[in-house]
Every structure is written in structure tokens, then in C-alpha cells.
Amino acid sequence: MVNLQKEFLDFHDKIKLSDENTILREKREILLNKLSDNICDEAVTYTTFNQGSYAMGTGIKPEDDDYDIDVGVKFDINKDNYSDPIKVKKWVRDALDGHTKSVEIRRSCVTVTYQKDDEPIYHVDFAIYAAANDDGKMYIAKGKEFSTEENRKWELSDPQGLITTIKDKYKDDDAKQFRRVIRYLKKWRTHNFSSDGNGTPTGISLTILAYNYFSVSKTYDWSKQKDVYDDFTALYNLARSIKNSFSYKWNETDSQWYHTISTDLPVEPYNNLFEKMTDKQLNSFYTKVDTLLTKLDEVKGKDKRSDACAVLIKIFGEDFPSTVDKSMVGTSESASL
Amino acid sequence: MSLEEIADVVNKLNLKRNVNFELCDTTRPEYLCEYSGLVVLATNENIYLRIAFSKYFPLSFPEIYVDDTSVFRAHVGSSGKLCLFDSSAILVKQNMGDQVLIDCFDQALTILNIVPSSKKYNDEVCREFDSYWLAVSTKRAYSCLNTGDIQFGEYPMVISKGVSVVANTKNEAEAILQNNFELTINQDTFERVCIVVRIRDSSSMIPLAKQFKWSTIRRYITENTSSSVKRQFRKFLNKQVKHFVRYLLLIYPAKDGEILFGFRLEFNNSRFSKIENSLTCKVENTFCERIDYNYLLSRGGAASSLKNKNVLLLGCGSVGGYIANNLCQVGITNLDILDEDIFQPENVHRHLLGFDSLKPNQYKYKSDLVKKELESKFLYADIDSMNFSDRSVQAFIQETHRLAHYDLIISALGEPTLNLEINKILASYNIDTPFLCCFNEPYGIGGHVIISNIDKHSCMQCLYTDPISSELVPFRGSLVAPDQIFKKNLSGCSSSFVPYSCLDSQQTAISASRKSIEILTGKLMNNQIITWFGNADEFLAKGFAVSEFYINNHQKQYFESVIHTSKDCPVCTKTLEG
Numbered sequence: 001m002v003n004l005q006k007e008f009l010d011f012h013d014k015i016k017l018s019d020e021n022t023i024l025r026e027k028r029e030i031l032l033n034k035l036s037d038n039i040c041d042e043a044v045t046y047t048t049f050n051q052g053s054y055a056m057g058t059g060i061k062p063e064d065d066d067y068d069i070d071v072g073v074k075f076d077i078n079k080d081n082y083s084d085p086i087k088v089k090k091w092v093r094d095a096l097d098g099h100t101k102s103v104e105i106r107r108s109c110v111t112v113t114y115q116k117d118d119e120p121i122y123h124v125d126f127a128i129y130a131a132a133n134d135d136g137k138m139y140i141a142k143g144k145e146f147s148t149e150e151n152r153k154w155e156l157s158d159p160q161g162l163i164t165t166i167k168d169k170y171k172d173d174d175a176k177q178f179r180r181v182i183r184y185l186k187k188w189r190t191h192n193f194s195s196d197g198n199g200t201p202t203g204i205s206l207t208i209l210a211y212n213y214f215s216v217s218k219t220y221d222w223s224k225q226k227d228v229y230d231d232f233t234a235l236y237n238l239a240r241s242i243k244n245s246f247s248y249k250w251n252e253t254d255s256q257w258y259h260t261i262s263t264d265l266p267v268e269p270y271n272n273l274f275e276k277m278t279d280k281q282l283n284s285f286y287t288k289v290d291t292l293l294t295k296l297d298e299v300k301g302k303d304k305r306s307d308a309c310a311v312l313i314k315i316f317g318e319d320f321p322s323t324v325d326k327s328m329v330g331t332s333e334s335a336s337l
Numbered sequence: 338m339s340l341e342e343i344a345d346v347v348n349k350l351n352l353k354r355n356v357n358f359e360l361c362d363t364t365r366p367e368y369l370c371e372y373s374g375l376v377v378l379a380t381n382e383n384i385y386l387r388i389a390f391s392k393y394f395p396l397s398f399p400e401i402y403v404d405d406t407s408v409f410r411a412h413v414g415s416s417g418k419l420c421l422f423d424s425s426a427i428l429v430k431q432n433m434g435d436q437v438l439i440d441c442f443d444q445a446l447t448i449l450n451i452v453p454s455s456k457k458y459n460d461e462v463c464r465e466f467d468s469y470w471l472a473v474s475t476k477r478a479y480s481c482l483n484t485g486d487i488q489f490g491e492y493p494m495v496i497s498k499g500v501s502v503v504a505n506t507k508n509e510a511e512a513i514l515q516n517n518f519e520l521t522i523n524q525d526t527f528e529r530v531c532i533v534v535r536i537r538d539s540s541s542m543i544p545l546a547k548q549f550k551w552s553t554i555r556r557y558i559t560e561n562t563s564s565s566v567k568r569q570f571r572k573f574l575n576k577q578v579k580h581f582v583r584y585l586l587l588i589y590p591a592k593d594g595e596i597l598f599g600f601r602l603e604f605n606n607s608r609f610s611k612i613e614n615s616l617t618c619k620v621e622n623t624f625c626e627r628i629d630y631n632y633l634l635s636r637g638g639a640a641s642s643l644k645n646k647n648v649l650l651l652g653c654g655s656v657g658g659y660i661a662n663n664l665c666q667v668g669i670t671n672l673d674i675l676d677e678d679i680f681q682p683e684n685v686h687r688h689l690l691g692f693d694s695l696k697p698n699q700y701k702y703k704s705d706l707v708k709k710e711l712e713s714k715f716l717y718a719d720i721d722s723m724n725f726s727d728r729s730v731q732a733f734i735q736e737t738h739r740l741a742h743y744d745l746i747i748s749a750l751g752e753p754t755l756n757l758e759i760n761k762i763l764a765s766y767n768i769d770t771p772f773l774c775c776f777n778e779p780y781g782i783g784g785h786v787i788i789s790n791i792d793k794h795s796c797m798q799c800l801y802t803d804p805i806s807s808e809l810v811p812f813r814g815s816l817v818a819p820d821q822i823f824k825k826n827l828s829g830c831s832s833s834f835v836p837y838s839c840l841d842s843q844q845t846a847i848s849a850s851r852k853s854i855e856i857l858t859g860k861l862m863n864n865q866i867i868t869w870f871g872n873a874d875e876f877l878a879k880g881f882a883v884s885e886f887y888i889n890n891h892q893k894q895y896f897e898s899v900i901h902t903s904k905d906c907p908v909c910t911k912t913l914e915g
Contacts, residue, residue, distance in 0.1 A: 001905060003806035219804045222901050223813040223886040230805035303807075329811045331753050 002305045004312070007321050008231040011312075012180045014319045015187050017059035017067075024054070027114055027122050028069050031096060035073075035126075038095040043088075046075045051127065051159045053203050056166045058182040063190055063317075069124045070109075072159050074131040074138070079154040082130065085141030086152055089128050093145075096126075105145045130154055137268065158268040165266050166211060173229065174216045181234050182210045184316070191317045192288050199281035205273035208263050213241035236296045243289045251279045259286035338434060340370055343390050347372050349435045350442055358388060365389065368400075379450045386445065388438070395434040398422065401445040409545040411461040412448045415472040419445050420465060454541070462542050463591035467624075470598050473547045474624035478503055478531075481513060481629045481716070484588045484595055488535045489562075489569040494584055497526040503533075503586065513628070517716055531584040531599075532573060536561050538590050551618035554585070554600060574613035579606050586625060594635070599623035630717050634668040643668040644717070646744040646857045650674045651730050651759075653707045655839065656775055656784075657749030658689030659846035660853070665711045665718040667854060672711075673721045673743075676704040677728035687839035702728065730755050734762060741768045745856055747849065751776040753801065753812065757908075760797035763790050764908050771856045772797065775849040777837045778816045779823040780876040782883065783891075784845030785814060786852055786867040787900070795864050795900040795909055802903035814866055816873075816891075818882035844869055864900040 017024075032048055039046075052070025053059035062068070075088060082088055092110045097103045100114045106125075114122040128141040138159070143152035170178045185206045193200035217234035218227040246259040258279040262272045274282060295315050302308040309322040338346070347358050351374075358374035365371065368389040377383055385404040391397045398421060403410065406417040413419055421444045429437060451458045462469075478501035482492060494503040495510035497520045504510035507528060514520045540561035544553070558570055581604040589596040601621040604612060627633075631641050648669055653661050653676045664672060680703045685692050694706045704722035711718045725732070730750065733739065740746060740762060748756050756774045763772055771791050777784045789797040803810045811819055823835045848867050855861040870891040873883050883891075890896045904910065 001806045002808045003803040003810075005805065219904065221804045221813070222898065223815075223884075225885070225889045228804045233805065329809055331811050331815070 001300050002302065002308050002325070004232050004299070004305075004308060005228070005230060007305075007309060007312070007323060008180070008184070011187075011316065011320045012183060012231075015060045016180075016183055017054060017061050024067060024069055024122070028071060028124060031112055031114075031124050032071070035092060035095045039091055040094060043091040043095075044076050046073050047131075048073050049160060051163065052125075053186075053207070055163050056207065057179045058166070058186070058203075058207055060183050060186045060190070064195075065121065067122045069122060070127065071124060072127050072129060074129045076132045077130045078132050078134065079130040079139045080134065082154075084152055085128070085130075085154055086143050086145060086147070088130070089141050089143075090145075092126050092128060107142060107144055107147075107151075108140065127159065129157065129159075156269040161267040162265070166207065169211060170216065173227065174218075177216055177218070177229050177231060177234055178210065178214055180231055181214055181238055182207050184231070184235050185210060185238070187316050187319070188292060191315070192292070199277060199284055201277070201285055202273065204265075205263065208265060208273055209242050209245075210238060211266060212263060213245065214238050232296075232299070236293070236300070239289060239293050239296060243286070243293055246282075246286045246289075249279065254280060256280075258283040261285070338390070338392075338394050342434070343370055343394065346435045346438050347388070350438050353439060354442060356442075358386075361387065367391065369394070373404075376446065376449075378446070380452075384449070388442070395429060395431060395437045398429075399438055399441050401441060403449070410449065411451050411453075411458055412465060414468070415547075419448055421445060421448070459541050460592055462545065463589070463596060464593070466542065466589075466591070466596050466598070469545065470622065471624050474622040476599075476601050476621050476623035477501070477626060478584065478586075478599060478623055479513070479626045479628050480586065480597060481505075481509065482533065482586075483629050483631060484533070484535075484597060485631065487533050487588065489566045490533050492531045492533055494529040494531040495522075495526060496529060497522060501529075501584075503531045503584070513716065517713065529582060529584055531586055533586045533588065534558055534562060534570060535566060535588045536590065537563050537566075540589075542589060542591075542596075543587070549600065549620045549622065551602065551615065551620055554602075554620065555613065558587070574611065576612050577609040578604050578612055578615070579609050580604065581606075581612070584623065586623075597625040597627055599625045628716060630668070630670075633716065641668070643854070643857055644670050647671045647742060648673070648853070648857075649740070649743045649746045651733075651746065651748040651755075652676055652750040652752075653689075653703050654678065654684075654749065654751075655687045655837075655842040656751070656777060656845050656849070657747075658703070658707055659843050660747060660749055660775070660849050661707050661711060661720075662689050662714075663846060663850035664853060665715040665720075667850070668717075669857075670717045670719050672718065673723055674704040674707060675723045675728060675730060675733055676702065676707075677730075678703050680706050687837075687842055704728070730759075734759060737762050737766050737768070740770055741766075743770050745853055746770055746772050747853060748772070748774045749776070749846075749849070750774075757798055757801060760789060761908050764796060771861075773849060773853060773856065775845050777835075777841045777845050778871075779835045779837055780873075780879070780881070781837055781841045781871040782873045782876050782887065783816045783868055783870045784841055784848070785812075786845065786848045786865075787814075788852055788856065788861065788865045788867075789900065790864070791856065791861055792863045793909065795902040796906065797900075798908040799900055799903040799906045800866065802906045804903060805905070807905040807907045814868055814886055814896075815884050816868070816870070816887040817876075818884050821881055823881070841871065844871075866896070866898055866900055868896040870894050870896070 049072045051072045054069060073092060089105050089110055093103050093105050096112050100112050102113045104111050109125040109127045112124045114124065130139045133139060138157055139154035140157040142155050186203055189201060189206060215237060217230045217237060219230065221228045246261045249258055249260045251258050260279050260282040262274050264270050264272055292315060295311055299308045299311045305323050305325045309320065312320045313322060351357055356374050356376060358372040361371040361373045369392045371387050371389045373385060373387045375383055375385055387402040387404060389400045389402065401419045401421065403413050403417040406415065421441055451461055478494060480503045482503060482505065492503050492505065493507045493510055494501050495507060495514060497514050500514060500518055500520060502510040502513050504513065511522050515522060543557045559567055562570060583602050584599055585602055586597060586599040601623050603619040604615045605617045606615050630644060634641065646669060648664060650657055650661055650672060653674050661672060661674060679700045680690055680694055681700055682695060690706050690710060705724060708720040708722040712720055748759065750756065760772060763770065771788065773786060773788045774797065775786045787797060787800060800813050801809055848869060852861065852867065
């Protein structure tokens with residue numbers, strides 16, 4: 001086993017989507033200004049906040065240069081006064097319409113697609129909330145422009161509670177390792193699941209699995225008098241815990257045993273984050289986790305850095321660095337002549 | 338102090354102690370003035386004392402003499418001078434010259450009032466016995482007998498050019514005469530027998546005299562020895578002799594250790610008669626100079642248990658040379674030194690050996706020279722300089738079982754690859770010999786001593802193993818930031834060296850030697866790393882960088898810790914699993 005921490009940190013630097021990313025911040029600001037300038041008079045007051053992986057510090061750069069920015073828009077409305085949430089969504093859609101390539105009301109948000117010349121594509125998803133309800137909770141507007149009545153609804157949601165929950169789980173350097181490992185998992189997902197989204201666990205589901213099963217992996221280095229972090233072991237332990245959290249379940253329809261998993265959002269509405277995946281898809285997820293563990297075990301057995309990197313490149317893709325050992329290490333000791 | 342001032346001081350003494358010291362007509366040349374007066378002892382005995390002042394009084398104490406030296410008194414030398422105080426143990430107030438004289442006078446009376454035959458008298462006599470015996474002896478002999486084990490015995494004494502050595506064997510005595518006193522053993526060398534007799538515990542010291550009679554000595558022995566010693570002594574006394582010479586060494590068990598004193602006895606009978614009844618016996622007091630291991634080492638505070646330990650020293654360069662010297666000096670006698678380097682002029686200023694070890698065009702191996710140096714310095718050092726045809730450590734460790742023969746292996750090689758290989762061999766072959774490595778850091782910023790194979794929780798390799806993997810990394814306690822080169826090269830690669838001074842080597846060697854003694858006396862219970870920190874100004878001025886370890890610890894100047902286990906250490910974790 002070789003020390004791959006430097007490689008993992010280099011890898012992380014390559015894949016992370018920093019919340020300090022200025023281009024994303026600019027795009028978001030432009031749209032928020034647009035929203036504020038053009039929103040109709042009928043609309044009530046609102047505040048905005050960042051949400052999603054970008055806000056949680058767990059975002060990774062998209063491989064297809066299709067950046068996603070999640071913004072929450074909290075309207076000071078009581079959901080009971082707005083039986084049709086689409087009406088509220090339209091305030092936002094209409095304010096932004098015409099600014100970019102397309103603005104579209106989707107089931108859970110209003111999506112602005114932003115592209116200029118050869119720049120990467122940006123999607124800014126505006127999630128719309130009613131924030132002045134009788135029960136003091138927040139509700140998200142669900143439904144498309146032409147959805148049927150039953151698909152237009154206000155759903156209980158706590159996006160800011162989620163961010164706080166994830167952010168407060170660990171502190172300082174431990175939190176940094178937690179976020180790095182989530183990013184590694186997400187990068188693994190990108191490389192091991194189809195890009196069309198079918199049967200692919202969501203980013204938030206992986207984040208919550210990490211929230212439930214991650215444990216910090218570090219060793220105190222007496223010579224440096226500080227902790228030395230071991231991301232490889234942290235990732236390995238997390239993958240093993242995730243694999244162990246699957247249960248073996250009989251599927252009547254397919255007449256087959258499947259490995260399935262469920263994990264609930266730790267905030268409202270506490271829904272199972274794998275509810276949209278079929279048992280078969282979950283079984284496939286299990287197989288991929290199992291393969292990940294096998295490959296990580298293979299890495300453990302390598303004594304050469306280049307061999308270990310080769311396996312990790314298979315797991316994470318070419319963003320993972322490939323380094324070569326030397327046969328000797330420097331020393332300050334001196335022949336006592 | 339002037340003569341007038343001294344007169345004033347003496348006057349105060351006369352008044353306060355009701356005595357009458359008066360200025361003497363004559364003064365010995367080493368003194369400024371002398372005063373004489375009568376004092377009455379507790380026994381009503383009247384004695385005359387002389388108080389002699391040097392020109393340095395009161396920086397020097399006044400000396401007090403007893404006029405009559407015919408009677409032996411405790412703490413009174415043969416010239417009559419009283420031994421008043423141990424001046425190195427007291428601090429004198431220079432502005433109180435008068436009180437200094439009074440205190441000295443009082444002390445003189447205290448000494449003179451010690452009652453002969455009292456226990457205190459006996460203790461005081463014992464305390465200064467050697468100096469007394471030296472003054473009254475006409476012969477001198479060296480003894481390397483370990484007297485602690487002797488009750489009664491006959492031992493060989495070899496005499497060459499007037500130097501006598503009594504030892505356990507003739508060979509031992511001859512070796513000392515030749516090797517340490519540089520005397521040749523030839524037809525003029527002769528041998529005598531020395532009878533050694535132990536005096537029983539709590540006996541009084543023999544009544545002191547300048548000239549002893551054989552009957553006094555004989556009676557003292559028969560009255561003050563255990564029955565078994567007495568029996569053996571009687572056999573000696575019953576010997577029929579005519580002309581007969583024997584040395585007699587008495588071991589007197591004093592409170593602070595054994596006192597050894599001797600006599601040369603020469604019997605000249607007109608016809609054969611028993612020793613006991615010999616009337617014509619010439620007795621010569623013989624001063625016994627002890628050169629036995631325990632006596633010589635007792636001043637150094639060493640444990641006698643070191644004598645039988647076997648130590649292997651790998652490398653006797655700058656650090657190793659000083660370690661070898663230290664170990665022999667504290668009492669290690671069996672030391673094997675392996676080193677393949679030749680001692681050259683450029684080594685002189687950071688090596689134990691000096692320029693006198695260099696012969697033009699005949700440069701020799703360091704280990705051979707260190708052996709020669711230390712064996713001549715230390716009587717009991719027995720050094721094997723391991724002059725194999727291949728003196729390399731690489732060759733030596735091929736036969737791994739050799740490492741098990743030692744009580745301690747010290748590496749002062751400064752070659753981490755070899756040190757780690759030895760560490761691996763010790764672990765793999767389950768050899769329990771403790772292993773100590775030591776080396777300097779460049780430019781005097783510090784040095785390290787690493788001790789492993791004391792416990793099994795960690796090993797040397799742990800210090801070279803990455804904290805989160807099994808990878809080999811540079812020494813984790815290093816005081817320098819990684820990836821710097823310090824070697825200097827004045828005349829080609831073969832003479833390249835890392836700059837540090839002889840003082841750095843000595844400091845590292847002292848730490849290593851102290852720890853070696855702790856290991857060999859069973860006082861060290863766990864694997865340890867010890868680091869001393871030096872000043873880094875020169876190092877930093879040259880543009881080098883220190884390590885985090887240096888930054889975090891250098892203010893303490895000293896770091897000592899157990900060796901922490903590296904969880905993936907490829908050597909000790911494997912051994913533990915095994």
C-alpha cells in the first residue's frame with residue numbers, strides 16, 4: 001500500500017467545483033438582477049439563497065461542461081393563498097424569459113439555460129418556495145406549466161436545513177475530508193453510470209449516504225504534531241459501509257432476489273432518496289459499489305504508485321493523476337566519517 | 338593581609354579562646370608568619386600548636402601544626418599538619434578573617450580531642466588511611482584483584498624494574514606491565530607470592546605506627562579475622578622457613594569501602610623455623626595502588642554489571658569514535674568495532690583520534706587505531722577491531738546469527754539503508770538484541786539517537802514509514818525540510834562529507850552512550866527516539882530550510898519519546914501478525 005493522499009488531493013483540486021467559482025457567481029448574479037428588475041408587479045416580495053451541491057461544497061465540475069447552479073427563491077406567501085403553484089413559478093419564468101437561450105418551467109424548478117458563443121452551458125435552476133405559511137415551514141412549488149391539477153402542488157421542503165445539516169456534521173479539516181470523499185463518490189458515479197440519468201443514483205442520495213456512513217480517516221503524525229488525512233481509507237471505508245447497508249430483497253414482479261438500499265433525507269420531507277430507482281437498478285448500483293470495493297482492494301495491494309494510480313484511473317477517469325515512484329528517498333543522515 | 342593585621346587577628350583569638358599564641362622567631366619559607374602556643378586537650382594533655390599564615394590568608398586557611406609528631410593522631414599528617422577542612426566544600430567569607438582563624442582553631446581542637454580507640458577515631462583514621470599509609474610506606478604495589486570476593490588467598494605478584502603488580506594470574510600481571518606500563522618482561526622480571534587476608538567486619542584498624550613489627554601484624558590478623566581465614570592463616574604461620582619473602586595484603590572493610598594495605602615481609606632465620614616464631618623479620622610497609630575494575634570504575638559511577646556485556650559498534654567515525662571511548666570509560670570491556678574506513682588527516686578535527694594516530698604513507702583502519710588507543714587508555718578494555726578481509730557491514734550481516742551474540746548493537750554508520758536492513762534482520766530472525774542508531778544532522782542543528790528492539794510495539798522502520806501507508810519515507814524525525822542536499826565536496830566524491838562539527842558528534846555520542854548504559858543495565862523499557870536540537874542560524878543563512886519537527890520542538894532543545902507504531906510498518910506489523 002502506498003500513500004496516495006497527494007494524488008487524491010491533486011485529483012480533488014481538479015474535480016472540485018469551488019463555491020468561490022467566479023464565473024458561476026457572475027452568471028447567478030446577472031440572473032438575480034434580471035429577476036429583480038423584471039418581476040411583475042403582482043409578485044410579492046422574495047429573498048434568494050444558494051442551494052444544491054454548490055452551496056454544500058460538494059459540487060464537482062461537469063465533464064460535459066454543463067454547469068448547474070441551484071438558487072432558491074423564497075416568496076413571502078402563504079401556500080394556502082396560492083392554490084396553483086405554477087402561477088408563482090410563472091412570475092420567475094416571465095421575468096427571466098428572453099434573457100437567454102431558453103427559460104423553462106420544469107417539475108421542481110424554473111430552469112434557465114445560459115450559453116454565449118463558445119462558453120460552457122450553464123443551467124440555473126430556480127426552486128420556488130412559499131415561505132410564509134401557517135405552520136412556519138417551507139413548501140416548494142411542484143408542477144410544469146401544463147401539468148394536470150394533481151401534479152401541481154406545494155410540497156414540504158427544507159433546503160436550507162439540509163445545507164446546515166450537511167455542513168454542520170463535521171468541522172474544520174474533518175469537514176474538508178468529508179466533502180472531498182463525497183466529490184470522489186460523485187466522480188465515480190460519473191464514470192460508472194449512464195449519463196442519461198436512468199438508474200443513476202442522484203448526487204444528493206450519494207451525499208446523504210456519506211452523511212450516514214462516512215467516518216473521518218486520519219492519523220496523528222508525532223513528527224508534524226498534527227493529523228494526517230487518509231482519503232483513500234476514508235473512501236474505502238465509506239464504500240464498504242454503503243455496500244453493507246444494502247439488504248437482500250425478493251422482487252415479486254421479476255421473481256428475483258435483488259440487493260436494494262433506501263436512505264431518507266435527514267430533513268423535511270424525509271423521503272427515501274432511492275424511491276425513484278427500481279429494485280433492478282438498485283441491484284446494479286450494488287454491483288457497481290461492489291466492483292468499486294474490489295478495485296480499491298486491488299489498490300491496497302499495490303506496492304508501486306504507478307500501479308495503484310492505474311487502478312484509480314479506471315475508477316475515476318483520467319482526472320486522477322498518474323505518478324511514478326523513485327527507487328530512493330532523500331535523507332539528511334550522513335555517513336559519520 | 339599584612340603582618341599587623343594578622344597580629345590583630347591572632348590577638349582576637351587569644352582573647353576569645355583564652356590562649357596565648359605568640360609570633361615565632363622562625364617562619365618556614367612558604368608562610369608569611371607563624372604563631373605558637375600551648376593548648377590543653379580534653380584529656381588534660383598539653384600540646385604545642387603552630388599556626389602558620391600564608392600571604393594569601395584569608396583566601397587560604399591558616400595551617401595548624403602539632404609540634405610533637407611522635408604520637409599518631411587522626412587527621413594529623415606526618416609533618417604534624419592538621420587536616421582541617423575540605424576547602425572545596427565550603428565558601429569562606431573574606432571579610433571575616435578573625436572568625437576564620439577562630440573557626441580553624443576550634444576545628445583543630447575538635448580533631449585533636451577525638452578519643453583514640455573510639456569508633457569515631459577509627460572512622461576518622463579510615464577516612465585518611467591511604468594518605469597516611471602512603472607517607473609511611475617504602476614499597477608500592479599495584480593490585481588488580483577484585484577484593485570483594487577474597488577472604489584469604491595466595492596471588493602472584495610480578496615485579497619488573499621496580500614496578501610490582503599483583504593479579505589473579507601471572508599472565509594478567511605481565512600483560513599489565515607490558516601493555517599499560519610499557520615494561521618488558523625479561524630475565525630481570527621476577528615473581529613473588531602475595532598473601533591476601535580479609536579483616537573481619539567491625540574490627541578496628543591496625544594500631545598505626547611508622548614501623549611495624551611482625552608480631553604486631555601477626556597478632557592483629559589472628560585477632561581480627563573470621564575462623565576460616567584464621568585457619569588458613571595459621572597454615573601459613575606453621576610453614577618452616579629460613580630465608581623467605583612474602584607480600585601480605587590486608588583487606589580492611591571500612592564504612593566507605595575496602596581499604597587495602599600491605600607489607601613486604603622478609604624472614605631471615607639462621608635455621609628453618611615456623612613463620613609464626615620467626616624473630617628476624619624485616620617489615621616494609623607497602624602502599625597498595627588499586628587498579629582493579631570495580632575500584633577504578635567506582636569513581637565513574639558505572640555499574641559493575643557492564644563488565645560482562647558484549648557490545649557491537651558499527652562505524653567508529655566521528656560519532657562512533659566518541660561512543661567507543663565513552664563506553665570503555667564507563668566500564669564496557671567487551672567491544673567489537675566494525676569499520677572499513679581508513680583514518681586520514683582530514684578526519685582529525687572531528688574524530689576521537691588525533692594526528693598522532695597518523696604515520697606518513699601508512700594510514701590505518703580507524704577500528705584498529707581506536708582499539709589501540711582505547712586499550713592503552715583503559716586497563717580492562719578488550720576491543721576486537723574485526724579485521725576481516727572484508728570489513729563492510731554488508732558482508733558482516735550476511736551471517737545474521739552473529740547479531741544475536743551481543744547485548745547491544747550500536748550503529749553510528751549514518752547509513753539508514755543499512756540500519757533498516759539490520760532492523761529487518763533482527764525482526765525476521767527474532768533476535769532480541771537491542772539496536773541503537775545515532776547520527777548527526779547537518780550544520781549542527783541537532784542529532785538523534787533511536788533505540789529499537791527493546792519492545793515489540795514498534796521498530797526502527799516505523800520512523801521511516803509513511804503514517805498512512807507502508808511506504809518508505811525519509812526519516813520522520815528529520816530536522817531538515819525534505820529534498821535538500823548538504824554534502825560538501827572539497828576534493829572529489831570519495832571525500833564528500835556533510836558539514837557538522839566534532840562537538841555535534843560528541844553531543845550525539847553522549848546521548849547514545851547514556852542510553853546504551855540504560856539499555857545494558859536494564860533500565861530502558863521501551864523503544865525510544867531522542868533528539869537534541871542545536872542552533873539553526875548558520876543552516877538557515879545558507880538558504881536551507883528546517884522541518885516542521887524542528888520548528889515544533891527546537892525550543893525545548895531536547896526531545897525524547899517512545900517510538901510510535903506506524904500502523905502499516907512493513908517490518909514490525911508483519912512480525913506482530915506472525
